[in-house]
Amino acid sequence: MSIQADTSILNRVDGSATLKSGETEIIVSVSGPIEAKPRQELPTTSALDIIIRPDIGISTTREKLLEDKLRQVLTPVIIGILYPRQLIQITIQVLQSGEDKEYTSKELSTIINATYLALIDSNIGLKVSFAAESFAISTDDEIITAPSRSQLKSSKSSHIVSYEISNGKATKLLFSDSIGTFSENQIYQILDLAATKVEETHQIFRKTIQDKIEKDFIWQL
Amino acid sequence: MSTLIIPGDSIPINQKSEQLIGPGLHIDLNTKEIIPINSGLLQNGNKSIHIESNSKRYIPQTNDYVIGTVTGSFGDIFRVSLSNFSSSVSLSAMAFPNASKKNRPNLKVGSLIYARVSNADPIVDIEIECIDPTTGKDGGFGLLEDGFVFDVNLAFARNLLFDANHPILKLLVQKCKFEIAIGLNGKIWIKTDDLKYTLACSKSIQNCQSVTSTRFKEIINTVFKELGL
Amino acid sequence: MSEQPELKLVDFPPAVLARISPELSLQRHLAIGLRPNLRTFEEFKTVQINDGGLSRYSSTNSNNESDVLGSSILRSGNTTVICTIRGGIIEEDILGENNNEDADAVNAIFAKDKESIINQENLIDSAPIYPIVEIERGRNGPPTDEEMNLSQKLYETFLHSKILSKSSLKVKVGLKSKNDKNEIEILYNDENSEFQLGPKRSWNYILYCKFKIFSRSGPLFDLIWISLISALKQTKLPYAYIDENAADIKIPIKMTGNFGTIREQYAITCDDEKFNNLILNNEEIGYSSNFGVISLDKNVSNNNEEDEKKMEIDINDENNDSILLVDLEGEEEEISCKNLINVVVDSKGENLKSLTLTGNIDKSSLQKAIDLSKKRSKFLINQEI
Numbered sequence: 001m002s003i004q005a006d007t008s009i010l011n012r013v014d015g016s017a018t019l020k021s022g023e024t025e026i027i028v029s030v031s032g033p034i035e036a037k038p039r040q041e042l043p044t045t046s047a048l049d050i051i052i053r054p055d056i057g058i059s060t061t062r063e064k065l066l067e068d069k070l071r072q073v074l075t076p077v078i079i080g081i082l083y084p085r086q087l088i089q090i091t092i093q094v095l096q097s098g099e100d101k102e103y104t105s106k107e108l109s110t111i112i113n114a115t116y117l118a119l120i121d122s123n124i125g126l127k128v129s130f131a132a133e134s135f136a137i138s139t140d141d142e143i144i145t146a147p148s149r150s151q152l153k154s155s156k157s158s159h160i161v162s163y164e165i166s167n168g169k170a171t172k173l174l175f176s177d178s179i180g181t182f183s184e185n186q187i188y189q190i191l192d193l194a195a196t197k198v199e200e201t202h203q204i205f206r207k208t209i210q211d212k213i214e215k216d217f218i219w220q221l
Numbered sequence: 222m223s224t225l226i227i228p229g230d231s232i233p234i235n236q237k238s239e240q241l242i243g244p245g246l247h248i249d250l251n252t253k254e255i256i257p258i259n260s261g262l263l264q265n266g267n268k269s270i271h272i273e274s275n276s277k278r279y280i281p282q283t284n285d286y287v288i289g290t291v292t293g294s295f296g297d298i299f300r301v302s303l304s305n306f307s308s309s310v311s312l313s314a315m316a317f318p319n320a321s322k323k324n325r326p327n328l329k330v331g332s333l334i335y336a337r338v339s340n341a342d343p344i345v346d347i348e349i350e351c352i353d354p355t356t357g358k359d360g361g362f363g364l365l366e367d368g369f370v371f372d373v374n375l376a377f378a379r380n381l382l383f384d385a386n387h388p389i390l391k392l393l394v395q396k397c398k399f400e401i402a403i404g405l406n407g408k409i410w411i412k413t414d415d416l417k418y419t420l421a422c423s424k425s426i427q428n429c430q431s432v433t434s435t436r437f438k439e440i441i442n443t444v445f446k447e448l449g450l
Numbered sequence: 451m452s453e454q455p456e457l458k459l460v461d462f463p464p465a466v467l468a469r470i471s472p473e474l475s476l477q478r479h480l481a482i483g484l485r486p487n488l489r490t491f492e493e494f495k496t497v498q499i500n501d502g503g504l505s506r507y508s509s510t511n512s513n514n515e516s517d518v519l520g521s522s523i524l525r526s527g528n529t530t531v532i533c534t535i536r537g538g539i540i541e542e543d544i545l546g547e548n549n550n551e552d553a554d555a556v557n558a559i560f561a562k563d564k565e566s567i568i569n570q571e572n573l574i575d576s577a578p579i580y581p582i583v584e585i586e587r588g589r590n591g592p593p594t595d596e597e598m599n600l601s602q603k604l605y606e607t608f609l610h611s612k613i614l615s616k617s618s619l620k621v622k623v624g625l626k627s628k629n630d631k632n633e634i635e636i637l638y639n640d641e642n643s644e645f646q647l648g649p650k651r652s653w654n655y656i657l658y659c660k661f662k663i664f665s666r667s668g669p670l671f672d673l674i675w676i677s678l679i680s681a682l683k684q685t686k687l688p689y690a691y692i693d694e695n696a697a698d699i700k701i702p703i704k705m706t707g708n709f710g711t712i713r714e715q716y717a718i719t720c721d722d723e724k725f726n727n728l729i730l731n732n733e734e735i736g737y738s739s740n741f742g743v744i745s746l747d748k749n750v751s752n753n754n755e756e757d758e759k760k761m762e763i764d765i766n767d768e769n770n771d772s773i774l775l776v777d778l779e780g781e782e783e784e785i786s787c788k789n790l791i792n793v794v795v796d797s798k799g800e801n802l803k804s805l806t807l808t809g810n811i812d813k814s815s816l817q818k819a820i821d822l823s824k825k826r827s828k829f830l831i832n833q834e835i
Contacts, residue, residue: 013277014276014277014278015276015277031278031306032278033278033280033307034278034306034307034308035306035307035308035309044344061598061599061601061602061605062602064595064598064599064602065598065599065602065603065606068595068599072808072809076788076809079247079258081250082247082258082343083280083343084343084344085308085343085344086308086343102573102606102609102610104606120227120228120259120260122276122277122278123259123274123275123276123277123278125247125258125259126228126229126258126259127228127229127249127256127258128228128229128256129227129228129229153573157610158610164229164810165229166229166230166231167229167230167231172810173807173809173810173811174809174810175807175808175809176805176806176807176811177805177806177807178802178804178805178806179606179607179610179803179804180610180803180804181610181611181612181734181796181801181802181803182801182802183800183801183802184802184817184820187802187805188813191813206225206227209225209227209260210225212260213225213260213261213262213274213275215431216274216275216374216376217262217273217275217376218431218432218433219377219380219429219430219431219432219433219434219437220380220434221433221434221435
């Protein structure tokens with residue numbers, strides 16, 4: 001599957017990234033730490049404002065739930081105590097969802113990955129790197145990594161798994177969400193498979209970050 | 222020696238000698254480990270270790286030189302904005318040379334000032350001052366009159382400020398006479414005798430951000446030529 | 451005036467400590483093998499559930515005018531969940547090929563799409579429900595994030611679990627008309643006479659369900675899932691008929707073209723008495739459980755070691771530092787548990803329907819959680835009303 005990533009594409013926000021992963025394409029912008037409104041302010045840590053806009057139409061509860069899941073991924077990773085009473089605003093525009101409205105796994109995994117790159121670009125303190133991958137189980141019990149739209153449609157279940165990545169290795173589970181019909185063993189298989197898949201994805205991101213740093217410090221050469 | 226480092230990587234800490242931990246590194250409160258929190262180039266020296274990374278949003282650090290805009294005044298305190306949408310910082314009317322109750326600095330909303338961050342603890346209000354604490358004199362800080370302010374990347378601003386013999390400044394000096402103030406918050410103030418020179422200088426500096434140092438001369442020459450200088 | 455400032459240790463009553471330092475309070479409870487709510491680590495909250503009596507078909511309800519088709523009332527601890535199910539009838543979209551004279555030509559172009567529609571046997575058969583979750587908190591206003599997330603999660607989990615088939619929501623429409631003797635009667639398809647309205651029209655029920663929650667004390671998904679299933683199990687769908695007299699047929703004719711389309715409008719009325727039971731795919735129905743994984747703070751447990759030697763045994767049999775808390779409840783547990791598991795299983799407990807893991811969950815905790823939730827689901831299925 002093809003992954004195309006680019007960072008610093010928007011010049012009026014602090015960090016931005018675009019990611020095309022298979023049929024799904026996402027653009028993410030990060031602003032922060034900026035001044036929070038009094039009702040958002042948290043006394044000891046930074047507030048996270050996450051906005052997801054769908055590719056078609058206005059955002060609904062479907063996007064609300066995605067925002068909530070992304071928040072569960074980001075809260076432990078962003079070092080909030082560095083920016084007390086500040087706000088980190090993350091705006092995500094889905095350009096192409098690459099899946100039907102009933103599914104969210106492909107979108108969520110691409111959103112998590114794109115947000116990682118945008119956060120790196122914005123230089124917001126992160127405890128650890130992270131990456132995500134989506135999976136599906138077909139009707140003949142085969143695990144498909146990064147399913148296509150039609151594979152997802154005919155699948156029994158869809159899954160998204162995100163790991164923390166340290167020194168290029170997937171270390172701790174960060175988030176996982178599965179829906180459909182699947183067995184206990186299949187979920188263990190997917191969790192193991194995901195660890196190797198996110199490591200592969202991370203290699204690509206490392207290259208993207210390398211390119212970004214080279215571009216940032218080009219005047220040193 | 223500088224290598225790429227991203228969050229999650231382990232960093233080589235010199236066990237034998239004491240090292241100061243600089244920007245981009247953080248001590249995890251639970252595990253007491255030193256972890257990289259930004260991605261950039263690891264600068265591992267004898268006495269200090271830090272990550273050199275670029276960003277656009279300025280986070281105040283003590284002793285940084287910054288350029289700010291006055292956005293309001295409340296009693297003896299001026300509110301100063303260091304970057305758009307960030308929380309404003311406070312500048313006491315007493316933090317000027319020779320300031321007293323009667324002798325208040327004349328700062329209006331919209332004035333530009335060059336100042337030093339004197340207290341950057343994020344849990345309380347951040348303070349800046351226009352006074353050199355060692356001498357008690359102005360030390361180059363204070364109101365910036367006239368001139369023009371523009372934004373650059375933070376890493377580039379650091380490089381310009383800390384390298385007194387920066388090739389860009391050397392090249393510009395050959396072109397025209399100018400006054401410059403570089404803020405670590407990514408703002409550069411420049412003042413020349415003629416608007417054309419101001420524009421040329423600012424454009425040159427901005428354009429130099431995205432080219433290798435070998436092309437500085439070429440870029441500056443083209444910018445000046447475009448403006449007919 | 452030579453008073454020495456004195457340092458005094460401040461003692462907090464448990465309730466105050468729980469408020470100001472929930473993590474410490476929880477750790478102290480855990481160190482003696484108990485939870486703040488006095489349950490043991492792997493003890494689920496009891497759930498009482500009954501037919502809410504709000505439905506028009508309910509035997510205990512005297513109000514036959516009610517538009518509620520099914521209901522349930524659930525009590526668990528202090529929390530009460532009221533679920534009501536209402537319905538609506540919508541006309542199904544007609545595929546072009548059944549309606550259009552040029553269908554062949556159109557189909558030729560979209561042939562590929564049609565194929566993929568047929569292939570997606572999976573979700574297309576599953577019918578959704580449309581939930582609204584309201585957590586009473588003493589004031590009005592737009593729905594909170596928690597309410598929106600709960601209803602969306604409920605919608606997605608229900609749809610993907612395939613508990614309800616589209617076919618069980620089909621309306622078998624009857625016809626109210628005058629017979630030969632000039633008496634008004636309602637004919638239904640399934641009784642005697644076979645009549646046809648033409649193949650072009652079909653109607654479906656859709657189900658709306660509304661939850662009202664009082665005294666929230668912990669994660670709610672489990673509870674609303676149980677109350678939804680219970681309400682759906684006794685939901686009844688009324689018969690519906692078309693009133694011949696109320697039917698309205700218009701033929702607007704465009705002057706410029708020669709296309710005359712017939713616009714038909716039928717008033718569909720629901721029968722007051724006759725109803726069918728809602729058919730659910732029982733083998734897909736299982737229950738939901740939630741868990742928190744928390745690591746024990748050694749410092750806290752060591753301090754208490756001397757006082758609470760007996761209780762220590764409880765924890766020592768686990769080699770692992772992390773413990774699994776079942777069915778989270780109360781502020782302390784919700785704030786302190788950063789690692790969460792939510793499992794929905796199917797009726798036999800063989801397969802899972804939904805699994806959400808937040809934070810670093812180790813495999814042994816996950817295995818244990820899945821195991822417990824299968825047992826729990828079996829228990830609830832047996833307990834059913």
